[in-house]
């Protein structure tokens with residue numbers, strides 16, 4: 001049963017942060033509600049009051065061309081809008097593919113980009129309310145128990161993985177977050193600096209201060225080719241067992257001048273792969289380069305007893321994403337069995 005709470009619609013973004021701080025954590029922001037509402041229902045998050053921010057479209061909506069190129073994507077933009085926007089599809093294809101590979105069409109119509117980045121772990125121990133580390137307990141049950149979907153780079157106390165598909169593509173795109181503090185000040189932080197492992201004090205995967213709002217995601221300008229590939233247990237409504245986002249800039253002779261390669265679903269944060277980036281840089285993306293680059297992935301992984309399969313899965317996804325870029329084909333997502 002849903003616990004009792006009061007509800008209001010926010011009229012100005014600047015008023016939300018101070019209200020969150022004044023409530024001492026008992027007020028929560030509501031965007032699409034696809035994550036917050038189930039968490040409230042399952043009593044994994046407690047709130048007396050919800051502030052609905054969906055009306056703040058002037059400050060937090062829309063996809064606009066930024067100064068000097070690039071895009072500013074409002075935090076309230078839905079994943080469906082993101083996936084179909086012509087400029088996102090043309091210039092940040094991995095992001096459009098990641099948004100399109102998220103959840104289901106119904107959820108993508110409701111779920112916002114800001115809310116997606118702030119979803120909590122999908123670990124079944126946490127979601128079932130077990131007294132695990134992220135629920136305020138002392139141990140991560142998944143480390144010793146069921147961890148097929150968990151980290152192959154375990155560190156800290158939780159072995160959860162960041163479940164966000166867009167986060168992986170945003171790190172490959174070198175995106176930044178525009179964050180509004182309760183003081184009214186706005187700061188822009190590279191997503192690479194904002195991503196963090198979840199912990200006792202804050203189970204989120206992003207470092208946000210008390211009462212801070214994500215108002216937008218900023219995508220830098222630049223001509224790059226990119227692709228996203230995701231392995232799932234089934235083709236819809238399913239989180240990444242592993243994913244890869246690749247973003248490449250080419251020189252005038254068709255060689256890779258700069259590579260950003262990010263793995264998702266394998267660690268507490270999306271993870272850049274410098275060895276794969278080095279294997280690609282200075283080369284044409286031909287078959288030999290694809291095979292060599294894929295093989296360079298996950299050399300330093302430390303899988304748990306039940307999730308070593310992710311290493312080969314990642315390499316298969318890399319081959320798929322890179323081959324797609326080489327041939328200019330689309331559609332890099334699919335079921336695990338298809339890799």
Ligand SMILES: Cc1cc2nc3c(=O)[nH]c(=O)nc-3n(C[C@H](O)[C@H](O)[C@H](O)COP(=O)(O)OP(=O)(O)OC[C@H]3O[C@@H](n4cnc5c(N)ncnc54)[C@H](O)[C@@H]3O)c2cc1C
Pocket residue numbers: 028029030031032033034035036037075076101102103104107110111112113114115116117118119163164165166212213214215237238239240
């Ligand atoms: C069945 C199912 C399958 C899914 N599959 C995938 C998947 O494959 N890949 C994937 O990446 N995700 C997946 N998701 C997660 C889904 O994308 C998120 O639930 C959704 O994006 C959250 O957005 P929302 O607008 O509904 O957030 P809400 O539920 O409204 O909010 C989520 C959290 O973010 C906070 N919040 C929201 N917006 C802001 C903001 N602008 N600033 C500060 N705080 C904010 C809220 O207070 C809350 O804590 C799935 C979810 C479901 C239910």
